[in-house]
Amino acid sequence: MNYRLTCLTPTLVGDGQRLSPIDYMVWKDHVNVLDQWRIFRLLAKGPRLEGYLSQLKKADKLDFSSWGGFAQNYAGRRIPFEHPSSTQYWERTHAEHLFIPTFSIGPSGPYLPGTAIKGAFRTGVIHGRVTARMLTDLAERSTSEGRLPRHPANSVEESALGAASADPLRVISAYDSKSVAATTFKIYLLRTSTLEARGGGKFEVAWKQTPRGNVKRAEDSTPTFAEMAEPGAVFEGEWRQNAFLSQPEIGKALRRRAPMDARAMFELVNSYTERLLHIQKQYAAWTGLALLKSTIEQLEARLTAVREAKRGCILPLGWGAGFLSKIAFLDTQDETYRGILRQVGLYSRAIQSGLPFPKTRRIVFLGNQPASIPGFVHLEVHG
8 A cells, every 4th residue: 555645735844954054055046055065076176175164164154256156056956935035034034043944855865754644643643532531640640749750741642542562553554755856845934923912812913033022024023944845745655554453353452442443543633633723723813814814724625525535634744833733632721731731841931821822833934925834734545
């Protein structure tokens, strides 16, 4: 069997690598990734190597007036900006914000790691099986011990899925995809939005500016740039389902609480995505971002069609999809849940503000307009 994964919004699944501002130059609305070894060999034949190495060592960005010819002639890759307006924002941004996370790449080219699919899939399945009682047990345990366990999610995950030997996700395996063409990717501009209270239970949108805080106008906020697969990009790879582990008698022997096959797991993931899209749609309404709301409504319509046709699932994947794409319990207004999060230093201040949590989103700009949340994909399996 094989899977086919189609990007519905700009998607980045990286391997932790980033392009620094001295690894590339921007020319003609493209990020031109320099072939540094080729440049070194060229400059070693003349007197300019020392000057080039000196600038690499000291400069935040390469001086285009001196070295711009390399962008034209010695670029290993040329990745277009999604929109020409991104160039002006790139030029105005400090170098520390111009490190560009890149898509995962192997010896044969860019590919989608199978572990990313399995991890996102797992989150959706756990969401379908987690209960309020599991959270209550965790809260009671942290109260009795005076602190959260070191790995608090482990007990919840085991309660939802069972011990490792009985894990229902052992039934399926997703392998790394085949490599795809470099033309699949573009450099997208993203900005971080946040909510500000307006009184009467209403909110308005603001945008994060580092290090000053929040600003009203999106163009005044600090941009982020990322190499992402464009909507419509397709990744294909091998998918296996272990028929032996799917047998009811094997499930009984492993003491599974209920039968679980791939079809049931796909539906759990779709239910998770339905709830997630509802939350994101509410956020779009609070912020008044009409184009973002329209994108989410299109995803909801696609999800309905996928469920009716039983064509796999829609799920969030990879970098930028945010806190909600990484958690299995989506009701962040639940008081028990908020009580647990208050004990986590990273989230305690945000919870104490009383605002909806999380109040920030990383928004993809399309055509210089806030339009989408990254990482939504359609996964289907076929024989």
